[in-house]
Amino acid sequence: MSLTPPATPICKPVQVTVIGAGHVGSTLAQRIAEKNLADVVLLDILDGWSQGVALDLMEARGLESHDRRLRGTSDYADTVGSDIVVITAGFPRKPGMSRDDLLRMNGGIVLQAIRQAIAYSPQALFIVVTNPLDVMTYLAWKASGLPPERVMGMAGILDSARFQTFISLELGVSTSDVDAMVLGSHGDLMVPLPHYCTVNGIPITELLDAATIDRLVERTRTAGAEIVELMKTGGAYYAPASATCLMVETILRNRSRLLPVAAYLTGQYYLEDVYIGVPARLGCGGVETILELPLSDRDLKALHKSAEAVRRGIQEALTLL
Ligand SMILES: NC(=O)C1=CN([C@@H]2O[C@H](COP(=O)(O)OP(=O)(O)OC[C@H]3O[C@@H](n4cnc5c(N)ncnc54)[C@H](O)[C@@H]3O)[C@@H](O)[C@H]2O)C=CC1
């Protein structure tokens, strides 16, 4: 009796391509496979590296109880037919740098990645992770020619998860009792919204004094830099990979979750032709709806200030097209 794998797969498994097999990309590949969400193609320009990472993750399949296939490559032809493409390729910042300092070096990488990936996966949804996030997402969308609901950026889920963590630590309550919301750009001008943060339905403004909330807001704004300063040669990747994986899972399972994502605005919050973090319903069609929360004048002004900074970055990034 012989049992060998079929030469061509009998059905097409769900496939996610992760471009950039560095810290964020390889951790994301691990999360996707171990949550049994999809097969993964890991692509990196470093020949051999992504193949090694994929093989290492495959060898843990039995131990982690999944049968997902992971493949490493440096050839875009191997990504053909992907359902979702995640772009994590690019340089992370070093201590003392802002995310915007990465614009020129990462812009070219993101352009190359989206152009090549789309040629092999024209039906895919695209999630951008590379920094500076909002500007890179706009650039990827512009180069793609796709409807904006199919190109989105990951940042708000991460920023909100950080705020959630800091609130739960401050109050000594379970993180799962805390809901937190952060909008705006993924930078120093992000807009944490304490009025929309609750502990089992109780607004945090009832539980913490203003000075404490201000301190947690400030820590959230600088949370990425806090880790960069500690790690010295790169940035956070475990929580970023978890946040990106949540977007992948929400799309693949068509869960229609309301999550903060970098989405293209067409007049919402009095902003247009810009990508920025807003609450959006995510499903198998990508960004299905953008929710317009009532914001105080102060928060709306902060969101506009955040968008102005993204727009300046977009002007510079468009020169790379
Ligand atoms: N949006 C967010 O919330 C977050 C964004 N980031 C950003 O994600 C990016 C990746 O971060 P890490 O994984 O920590 O960096 P890393 O340096 O560990 O990995 C980057 C990988 O990209 C690869 N790469 C470079 N050029 C490429 C190209 N043209 N094609 C394919 N692969 C290429 C490199 O070989 C490397 O393996 C950075 O820009 C970082 O700032 C990181 C964390 C959170």
Ligand SMILES: O=C([O-])CC(=O)C(=O)O
């Ligand atoms: O801070 C960085 O450079 C990486 C990042 O975006 C984050 O961790 O929020």
